[in-house]
Amino acid sequence: MTEMSGADMVVQALVDLGVDTVFGYPGGAVLPIYDALYKHPTIKHILVRHEQAATHAAEGYARSTGKPGVVLVTSGPGATNAVTGITDALLDSIPMVVLTGQVPTTLIGTDAFQECDTVGITRHCTKHNYLVMDPDRLGPIMHEAFHIATHGRPGPVVIDIPKNVQVATGTYSVPEFIQHNSYRPQVEPDADAISQAIDMIAAAERPVFYTGGGVINAGPDASAALRQLVSLTGAPITSTLMGLGAFPADDPKWLGMLGMHGTYEANMAMNRADLIIAVGARFDDRVTGRLDAFSPDSKKIHIDIDRSSINKIVPVDLAVVGDAGRALDALIAAWQDKGHKARDLGEWWRRVDGWRATRCLDFPEKKEASAEIMPQRAVKALFDATRGRDPIITTEVGQHQMWAAQHFGFSAPNRWLTSGGLGTMGYGFPAAVGAQIAHPNRLVICIAGEASLQMNIQEMGTVAQYRLPVKIFILNNEWMGMVRQWQELTYESRYSNSYSDSLPDFVKLADAYGWTGLRIDNLGQLEDGIKKMIETPGPVIVDCRVAQLANCFPMIPSGAAHTDMILQPSDVTGTMDDEAKALV
Amino acid sequence: MKIKTEAGERHVLAITVDNEAGVLAKITGLFTARGYNIESLTVADITADHALSRITIVTSGPPPIIDQIIAQLDRLVPVHKVIDLNDAGEAHVEREIALVKVAGTGDKRIEALRMADVFRAKVVDTTLTSFIFEITGTSDKVDRFIALMRECGLVEVGRTGVVAIARGSEAL
Numbered sequence: 001m002t003e004m005s006g007a008d009m010v011v012q013a014l015v016d017l018g019v020d021t022v023f024g025y026p027g028g029a030v031l032p033i034y035d036a037l038y039k040h041p042t043i044k045h046i047l048v049r050h051e052q053a054a055t056h057a058a059e060g061y062a063r064s065t066g067k068p069g070v071v072l073v074t075s076g077p078g079a080t081n082a083v084t085g086i087t088d089a090l091l092d093s094i095p096m097v098v099l100t101g102q103v104p105t106t107l108i109g110t111d112a113f114q115e116c117d118t119v120g121i122t123r124h125c126t127k128h129n130y131l132v133m134d135p136d137r138l139g140p141i142m143h144e145a146f147h148i149a150t151h152g153r154p155g156p157v158v159i160d161i162p163k164n165v166q167v168a169t170g171t172y173s174v175p176e177f178i179q180h181n182s183y184r185p186q187v188e189p190d191a192d193a194i195s196q197a198i199d200m201i202a203a204a205e206r207p208v209f210y211t212g213g214g215v216i217n218a219g220p221d222a223s224a225a226l227r228q229l230v231s232l233t234g235a236p237i238t239s240t241l242m243g244l245g246a247f248p249a250d251d252p253k254w255l256g257m258l259g260m261h262g263t264y265e266a267n268m269a270m271n272r273a274d275l276i277i278a279v280g281a282r283f284d285d286r287v288t289g290r291l292d293a294f295s296p297d298s299k300k301i302h303i304d305i306d307r308s309s310i311n312k313i314v315p316v317d318l319a320v321v322g323d324a325g326r327a328l329d330a331l332i333a334a335w336q337d338k339g340h341k342a343r344d345l346g347e348w349w350r351r352v353d354g355w356r357a358t359r360c361l362d363f364p365e366k367k368e369a370s371a372e373i374m375p376q377r378a379v380k381a382l383f384d385a386t387r388g389r390d391p392i393i394t395t396e397v398g399q400h401q402m403w404a405a406q407h408f409g410f411s412a413p414n415r416w417l418t419s420g421g422l423g424t425m426g427y428g429f430p431a432a433v434g435a436q437i438a439h440p441n442r443l444v445i446c447i448a449g450e451a452s453l454q455m456n457i458q459e460m461g462t463v464a465q466y467r468l469p470v471k472i473f474i475l476n477n478e479w480m481g482m483v484r485q486w487q488e489l490t491y492e493s494r495y496s497n498s499y500s501d502s503l504p505d506f507v508k509l510a511d512a513y514g515w516t517g518l519r520i521d522n523l524g525q526l527e528d529g530i531k532k533m534i535e536t537p538g539p540v541i542v543d544c545r546v547a548q549l550a551n552c553f554p555m556i557p558s559g560a561a562h563t564d565m566i567l568q569p570s571d572v573t574g575t576m577d578d579e580a581k582a583l584v
Numbered sequence: 585m586k587i588k589t590e591a592g593e594r595h596v597l598a599i600t601v602d603n604e605a606g607v608l609a610k611i612t613g614l615f616t617a618r619g620y621n622i623e624s625l626t627v628a629d630i631t632a633d634h635a636l637s638r639i640t641i642v643t644s645g646p647p648p649i650i651d652q653i654i655a656q657l658d659r660l661v662p663v664h665k666v667i668d669l670n671d672a673g674e675a676h677v678e679r680e681i682a683l684v685k686v687a688g689t690g691d692k693r694i695e696a697l698r699m700a701d702v703f704r705a706k707v708v709d710t711t712l713t714s715f716i717f718e719i720t721g722t723s724d725k726v727d728r729f730i731a732l733m734r735e736c737g738l739v740e741v742g743r744t745g746v747v748a749i750a751r752g753s754e755a756l
């Protein structure tokens with residue numbers, strides 16, 4: 001218990017909480033905290049170029065380390081600029097604490113300069129938020145906020161701190177241990193539910209594991225447990241976009257991602273299964289397709305830390321509320337205790353292999369050196385060239401994101417950083433910045449679309465300032481490809497405002513920021529170009545020109561069943577009825 | 585294309601929450617953001633130290649939606665407990681108060697007073713040309729009383745919304 005200013009308490013709390021990095025941008029309402037930071041050299045402050053980028057960088061930091069990301073922004077426009085990243089973190093369950101400055105308590109509610117109702121605006125895009133009116137509360141609130149951001153289903157927490165609370169002095173106190181009086185998520189799964197679950201798994205003839213971001217959030221041990229359980233049971237496994245990396249993509253039991261742009265085998269297996277074991281996944285509409293046709297003949301077990309995710313969209317037969325890692329450990333223990341033996345799933349695997357034989361990720365391409373590059377080929381080449389280097393891959397949002405998910409194989413968690421729930425263009429580059437800050441010596445590559453990249457391209461300055469060796473690999477198709485693809489499918493190719501006109505010369509832009517810029521125009525240049533990108537020290541932007549009109553398949557159109565996948569461009573019709581058009 | 589909505593049954597939820605700024609906004613915001621109904625909502629703090637508030641919400645929806653509402657409320661950080669008083673085995677008592685102002689003279693006035701008596705409504709204020717009745721009961725009873733008063737010169741109504749509590753010796 002020591003007397004100090006509110007701003008000093010904020011910094012002291014960060015130190016006590018083990019925070020090493022803060023992503024932020026200064027302004028009038030946070031100057032006291034910036035001054036306090038000045039005196040604390042142990043906390044590294046990364047000055048971004050836009051507050052949205054601070055939030056995505058914090059997400060990248062968090063997703064690649066498992067530790068909470070921390071953001072510091074000023075009141076008013078600083079806070080509103082952070083809202084997109086806060087919402088992104090909420091939808092993808094990323095632990096994050098955002099400190100916002102606020103006008104002095106005496107001015108709150110008067111439309112003061114740079115005042116906005118930050119707690120009001122962020123109330124529904126945070127897991128929790130606080131307005132701190134008394135400096136004595138700062139210590140306990142800071143510690144509680146980190147606890148809430150990181151416990152149970154992780155998420156963003158905002159602490160809004162009026163300027164006079166930063167300046168006033170008070171007593172800094174640290175709660176001995178945090179036992180929130182109402183927020184106590186259930187972490188330990190119910191033993192009876194585990195016992196029932198394992199019996200269902202042991203008895204299933206056509207089981208499939210369907211796993212999600214919850215396994216990644218539960219830490220690397222959860223991924224290890226998942227591998228063990230899958231190997232004990234011999235069942236196939238698929239995962240959501242957010243869950244990639246929890247299970248190695250080169251394992252024969254891996255079916256690839258499921259859902260809208262998932263593989264044929266993953267979606268067919270879900271459809272024909274007699275048991276779905278959902279772990280830390282939330283039956284998102286991108287995954288289920290048409291609900292009344294979703295896995296119609298299966299029993300479903302749903303393991304999730306958030307009870308509200310269970311039975312939200314798909315009614316399940318057995319709910320297991322708890323941490324994914326603990327639940328997987330408990331399932332393994334129960335399997336062994338009960339002496340279960342893996343069933344002969346040969347018949348099931350033969351069917352899976354039949355679906356695999358469609359080779360749904362194959363794509364047509366020309367092989368000569370002068371040929372245009374298929375975007376899928378570019379991702380595969382990037383994957384091949386970085387094997388053994390354990391890269392961290394981030395993406396923007398669009399076709400390139402789906403191609404990366406389909407063709408880049410991940411074998412460990414925390415290497416795949418993408419905006420799943422909110423689908424935020426502008427996420428990938430700053431997320432790469434955050435990941436690179438956390439892992440200065442790792443290879444961090446942002447696979448970008450030329451349109452998305454421009455949403456936070458100003459961060460090239462941040463990268464230059466901190467000399468980060470971030471690589472941006474643009475799959476430049478000169479289109480908002482995903483929008484164009486939907487316009488082809490739904491609006492008879494009326495390309496309303498989806499062309500990426502007036503693009504900058506990315507190589508010259510690189511030069512302007514002191515980066516290295518490379519351009520790859522045809523297949524013959526692809527391998528060397530990628531090699532050069534990897535071998536060039538410092539930040540590199542690669543403008544990889546790809547086939548402009550390539551589309552991303554397989555695809556389940558919105559509102560269609562898993563069995564109605566479009567496998568080839570030739571399957572595409574040109575229009576849809578209004579019911580389908582109304583779906584996102 | 586037409587947009588369909590689903591009908592549902594009425595449920596009364598009792599919720600205890602930390603009595604702090606923003607909690608009510610968080611709860612009502614959850615209902616609007618997720619498209620749930622609120623038929624009535626009451627709130628007041630209920631502990632000697634003013635630390636806890638009790639919110640009673642009357643909502644409606646098909647059973648899976650009611651389940652979702654409860655799960656969604658339950659995961660809010662300041663929410664302590666959520667009880668569905670309509671759950672099987674949860675017999676409960678519901679009350680609502682209304683203040684009903686009726687203006688008129690002559691027969692209408694006498695008729696209003698007579699019906700108030702039948703409903704055990706109290707006269708809490710009177711002038712030569714008006715009454716204010718206080719009526720307590722289930723929402724149904726209050727509805728019926730107000731409907732009758734429409735015929736007798738009803739000019740204004742204020743209602744509290746429902747408070748409810750489970751029968752038996754146990755606390756929430």
Ligand SMILES: Cc1ncc(C[n+]2csc(CCOP(=O)(O)OP(=O)(O)O)c2C)c(N)n1
Pocket residue numbers: 396397398399400401423424425426448449450451452453475477479480481482483500
């Ligand atoms: C902030 C934001 N605005 C709009 C969208 C809608 N949207 C989804 S993908 C996309 C096009 C992305 O184009 P590009 O980055 O070039 O990627 P491509 O699909 O061409 O690979 C758009 C506009 C979005 N996801 N995020």
Ligand SMILES: [Mg+2]
Pocket residue numbers: 398449450451475476477478479480481500
């Ligand atoms: Mg593009």
